[in-house]
Amino acid sequence: MTLTRVMTPLCVLAAAAALALPVATATAQAAPLRIEITEGVIEPLPFAVPGFIAETGAAAEAAANITRLIAQDLSGTGLFREIPASAHIGRVTSFDAPIQYPDWRAINAQALVTGSVGVAGGGRLVVKFRLFDVFSGQQMGEGLQFVGTTANWRRMAHKVADAVYARITGETGYFDSRIVFVSESGPKNDRRKRLAVADYDGANQSYLTDSSTIVIAPRFSPQGDRIVFTSFGTGSARIHVMDTATGRERVLADAPGTTTFSPRFAPNGRTVVFSQEQGGNTDIYAMDIGGGTATRLTSAPSIETSPSYSPDGGQIAFESDRSGTPQIYVMPASGGEPRRISNGRGRYGTPVWSPRGDLIAFTKQLDGRFHIGVMRTDGSEERLLTASFLDEGPTWAPNGRVIMFTRETAGEGGEAGLFTVDITGRNAPRQVPVQGAASDPAWSPLLP
Amino acid sequence: MTYFTKALFLVAALGLAACNNPDRYGAGGADGMGAGAGSGGYGSGITTGGLGDPSDPRSQAYFQQTVGDRVFFAVDQSTLSDEARGTLSGQAQWLAANPGYALVMEGHADEQGTREYNIALGSRRANAARDYLVSQGVSPSRILRTVSYGKERPVEVCSSEACYAKNRRAVTVLSLGAGS
Numbered sequence: 001m002t003l004t005r006v007m008t009p010l011c012v013l014a015a016a017a018a019l020a021l022p023v024a025t026a027t028a029q030a031a032p033l034r035i036e037i038t039e040g041v042i043e044p045l046p047f048a049v050p051g052f053i054a055e056t057g058a059a060a061e062a063a064a065n066i067t068r069l070i071a072q073d074l075s076g077t078g079l080f081r082e083i084p085a086s087a088h089i090g091r092v093t094s095f096d097a098p099i100q101y102p103d104w105r106a107i108n109a110q111a112l113v114t115g116s117v118g119v120a121g122g123g124r125l126v127v128k129f130r131l132f133d134v135f136s137g138q139q140m141g142e143g144l145q146f147v148g149t150t151a152n153w154r155r156m157a158h159k160v161a162d163a164v165y166a167r168i169t170g171e172t173g174y175f176d177s178r179i180v181f182v183s184e185s186g187p188k189n190d191r192r193k194r195l196a197v198a199d200y201d202g203a204n205q206s207y208l209t210d211s212s213t214i215v216i217a218p219r220f221s222p223q224g225d226r227i228v229f230t231s232f233g234t235g236s237a238r239i240h241v242m243d244t245a246t247g248r249e250r251v252l253a254d255a256p257g258t259t260t261f262s263p264r265f266a267p268n269g270r271t272v273v274f275s276q277e278q279g280g281n282t283d284i285y286a287m288d289i290g291g292g293t294a295t296r297l298t299s300a301p302s303i304e305t306s307p308s309y310s311p312d313g314g315q316i317a318f319e320s321d322r323s324g325t326p327q328i329y330v331m332p333a334s335g336g337e338p339r340r341i342s343n344g345r346g347r348y349g350t351p352v353w354s355p356r357g358d359l360i361a362f363t364k365q366l367d368g369r370f371h372i373g374v375m376r377t378d379g380s381e382e383r384l385l386t387a388s389f390l391d392e393g394p395t396w397a398p399n400g401r402v403i404m405f406t407r408e409t410a411g412e413g414g415e416a417g418l419f420t421v422d423i424t425g426r427n428a429p430r431q432v433p434v435q436g437a438a439s440d441p442a443w444s445p446l447l448p
Numbered sequence: 449m450t451y452f453t454k455a456l457f458l459v460a461a462l463g464l465a466a467c468n469n470p471d472r473y474g475a476g477g478a479d480g481m482g483a484g485a486g487s488g489g490y491g492s493g494i495t496t497g498g499l500g501d502p503s504d505p506r507s508q509a510y511f512q513q514t515v516g517d518r519v520f521f522a523v524d525q526s527t528l529s530d531e532a533r534g535t536l537s538g539q540a541q542w543l544a545a546n547p548g549y550a551l552v553m554e555g556h557a558d559e560q561g562t563r564e565y566n567i568a569l570g571s572r573r574a575n576a577a578r579d580y581l582v583s584q585g586v587s588p589s590r591i592l593r594t595v596s597y598g599k600e601r602p603v604e605v606c607s608s609e610a611c612y613a614k615n616r617r618a619v620t621v622l623s624l625g626a627g628s
Contacts, residue, residue, distance in 0.1 A: 188605040214600050216563055230567075236595045237567055259571060259596060262564040275568060277596070280526070280575025282568035303568040319565060325524070326565055349562035363562050389607065392562050408559075410607035440563070 033111055033133040033140060035079050035169045042426075044081035045168065047074060048109035050092045051085065052127070055118035062125055062150065063117035066157040070113065073161035073175045076201070077402075078427035080168075083109050095128060104134040111140075113164055124149055127156045131164050141167045154203055155447070162446070174397035175200060178444040179404065180218045180227050183207065184416055184437040193439075195229060195242075200397075200443070202418075202433040208247060217393070219442040220244075221265045226289065227442075228252065228263040228272055237261040239274055241289060253287060253294060262305045265289075266333070267313045273297070275305040284318055286333075297335040306350045309333060310357060310377070317341075317351035317360055317377075328362055330377065341379030350393055353377070356400035359423070363392040363405075372405045374423055385425045390414075393439070398446040404432065406439040506546055508622050515542045518619040519577055523560065523612075526572035528580055536577060539620055540584035553578045554619040555596040558612035563598060570596030577618035592623065 035045055049071045054063040074080040090103025095116035104112050115129035130143040144163055146156040155176055162173030183196040183205075192211040195218055198204055208227070209215055218229035227242045239252040239260045253260040253274060263274040266286070273286045276294065284304045285294040298304045302322035309316055310333075317330050323340065328351045331338035342348040346366030353360055357377070364371040364384065370391040373384040390408040397403070401423060408416040416439040418432040432441075500507025502514065511517055516539070519532035528536070543549060555574030557566035574594035582588055604611035 189602050191600065193600075214597075216598075216600070232597075232600075236593070237598075259567070261567050275564065277568060277571045280572045280579075280594070282571060303565060303572070305564045305568050306562065319562070321524070321565075326561070347561075349565050365560065390559065412605040414605075414607060 033136070033168055042079070044075075044079055045110050046081050046083050046108055047111040047113065047164075048083045048088060048104060048107070049074075049113045049115075050088060050090075052115035052117050052129075053092065053095050055116055055126075058119050059117040059125065062153050066117060066127060066153055066160070067115070069154060069157035070115075070161045070164070073158060073201070074164060076430070077165070078422055079165075080111075083107055095130075099132055099137075101132075101134055101137045104132075109134050111164070111168060113160070115160065120147060125153060125156065127153075127160065129160045129163070131167055154199060158199075171401065172399045172446060174399045174402060174443075174446060176447045177398055178220075178224070178447065179395075179418070179432075179441050180208075180220060180229075180444070181418060181434070181441040182215060182218065182439045183434070184439060185211070188412060188414060195227070196434070196438070197244075198434055200432075202435075205435050208242060209249075215240075217262065217440045217442075219264050219395075220444045221289075222267055222269045222445060224444045224447070226265075226269075228265065228274075230261040230263065237277075239263045239272070241272075252289070252291065253285075255294065260285075262307065264308055266309045267311055273307040273309065273316060275307070284316070295335075297331070297333075298338070308352045308360075310353045311355055312357065315353075315377075317353055319349040319351060328360065328379070341375065341377070342382075343379055344382055352394050352396060354396050354400040355398060358400070361394035361396065361403050363394065372403060372421065374403075383425060385421045385423065386419075386429050391419075393441070395441050395443045397443055404441045404443060406441065407431075408439070511539070511542055511546075511620075511622060515539055517621070518617045520613060521573055521616040521618070523558075523616070524569065526569065526576045528576055532577075533580060536580045537584050540581055540586050543581075543586050543590065549622045549624060550590045550592050551623065552592050552621045553581075553594045554621055555594065556601060556615055556617050556619070557599045558615040559599045559602065559607065560612065561599065563600075566598035567596050570598050573616075573618045577620070581620075 049067055052063040052067045054060040071082045075082050087107050089106055090100045092114050112132040112134050118126040120126050124147055127146045131140045133140050146159050148156050158175035161175045165173035177200045178197055179200055180197045182193045184191055184193055186192040193214050194211045195208040195215050213233040215229055215231045218227050225244055229240055230237050231240045237259045238254055240249055241252045242249040259277040261275050263272050270289050271286050272289055275282050276285045282303045282305055283298045284307045285296050287294040300322055302320055304318055304320045307316050307318040314333055315330050316333050319326050320329050326347045326349050327340055328342040328348045329338035329340050346364050348362050348364050350363045351360045359374045360377055361374050364373050369387055371384040372386040372391050372394050375382040388407050389410045392406050394403045394405045402420050404420045406416050407419045408414055415437045418438050418441045419429040421429040500509050502509035516535040519535050553574045555570035557569045574596055578591055578594050602615045604614045
């Protein structure tokens with residue numbers, strides 16, 4: 001019973017039948033290998049990824065690249081620490097050879113990932129892997145096999161890393177995902193901004209629009225098939241929607257005499273919630289992605305912006321200055337009385353509901369510094385994860401464990417970049433190596 | 449039986465020490481700002497013809513430099529200061545004497561504040577300036593539209609209050625050939 005989708009460039013098949021499974025004993029006297037991400041603090045789990053076996057000479061380069069990228073994905077989480085090949089005692093010479101556990105225990109590798117890369121017809125790569133719990137001497141889960149085009153080698157490596165991450169943490173991974181963001185160039189007082197997409201790690205960058213107008217704050221649909229963003233192409237801010245497969249673009253909300261911005265999809269993938277300004281007053285509206293009449297959800301003389309749905313679609317968090325300073329509020333998705341949830345000192349903005357539903361990420365300004373933070377959906381347990389001259393605009397990894405955001409440096413030469421931080425706050429923010437200056441990232445769902 | 453240990457380190461909220469930077473909010477406000485400084489770039493205006501001789505009271509250059517084409521706001525505010533009202537009254541008088549011009553009112557914010565909030569804030573500022581012009585007798589039909597650029601189009605690029613104060617602005621951008 002294998003699952004194969006030949007039409008997609010990348011397919012996964014459970015290889016339990018195709019791969020010889022090692023003997024699995026039922027005498028589990030060892031606790032299962034596991035990382036609890038929710039614990040505030042842990043020592044990174046040491047793992048080894050001996051070079052994936054190239055089944056033919058033609059696969060050698062891909063095998064080396066895939067091995068390196070798997071290790072990079074896992075190490076980049078801060079949850080895992082790679083034991084470098086130079087420290088390995090054991091050698092893996094064949095994908096199906098029995099694992100010599102003592103060799104891996106001796107270097108204190110807790111997890112062992114083995115794999116192979118072969119070449120199939122049509123220039124496609126076949127990537128196989130297995131994961132082992134070294135100290136209990138058992139394979140973790142079944143072996144998996146991924147088949148895809150050579151150009152998709154990075155995605156296959158990400159899928160291996162996602163599977164390893166999922167088996168050890170018990171949560172879905174986030175490596176096989178994309179980001180859409182604003183690529184910036186030019187001086188600060190004449191910044192050029194265009195939409196770009198890249199893999200979550202900054203690889204495979206390409207552009208969706210040219211630099212002829214300002215674009216800001218793109219966001220993916222829950223299925224990843226559309227992007228909504230704000231463009232000044234018609235002279236004023238207007239919400240546009242783009243089909244990611246075709247690149248076709250249209251204006252979504254353009255009622256006469258209004259400005260529209262700050263769009264975000266509902267979990268149903270059909271409704272877009274956004275800010276609409278008329279006569280200087282900004283409120284929150286929702287409308288169908290197909291167009292039509294917008295439904296007004298707030299009605300106040302203050303600024304209401306940056307709306308974000310809860311994952312069940314029942315509530316909307318947003319930013320409002322109705323109290324005199326920008327703060328975060330939550331209201332029913334159909335509108336109605338909002339309740340303020342931000343209660344600390346400072347100004348709060350850009351609330352974004354976690355895909356897990358448990359937290360709201362936000363931007364906070366306090367005493368002249370910017371922070372990215374998280375709070376529970378009732379506003380309790382606020383924690384600040386970053387601090388800098390200008391951090392803003394959080395977006396969640398598909399599994400709700402990592403936040404990407406914009407960090408901009410000060411002054412005339414100030415430049416924006418994309419950074420990630422995990423929500424434990426355990427690891428310092430890391431810059432995502434996209435090409436050039438970048439801002440306003442939005443994470444896609446995990447790719448199929 | 450656990451085979452990997454979990455060393456516990458208490459992690460304080462990351463990097464929160466030494467975060468104070470009193471310069472960011474400074475004294476704030478538009479007080480003391482020369483409303484007609486007019487030396488900044490005009491990166492976001494609409495293209496018009498020659499600006500003319502600034503000594504000619506009928507020229508756009510005179511409007512920009514002598515009347516003053518922009519007014520300034522305090523942090524997060526869209527309230528017009530007395531100085532801003534004075535500038536806008538001067539603009540209304542100039543527009544009355546030069547009926548061939550229409551205008552677009554631009555609103556802008558400094559880089560404090562989040563990007564989307566600043567779009568809304570710029571709209572507020574543009575509309576406050578627009579409404580005051582109308583109250584001073586400028587026909588609404590001559591005000592083609594308001595537009596907010598949020599913090600996307602600063603004229604000053606330093607990251608201190610001196611520059612922020614010049615970026616928190618509403619700019620009256622003239623265009624020829626309408627309103628006659």
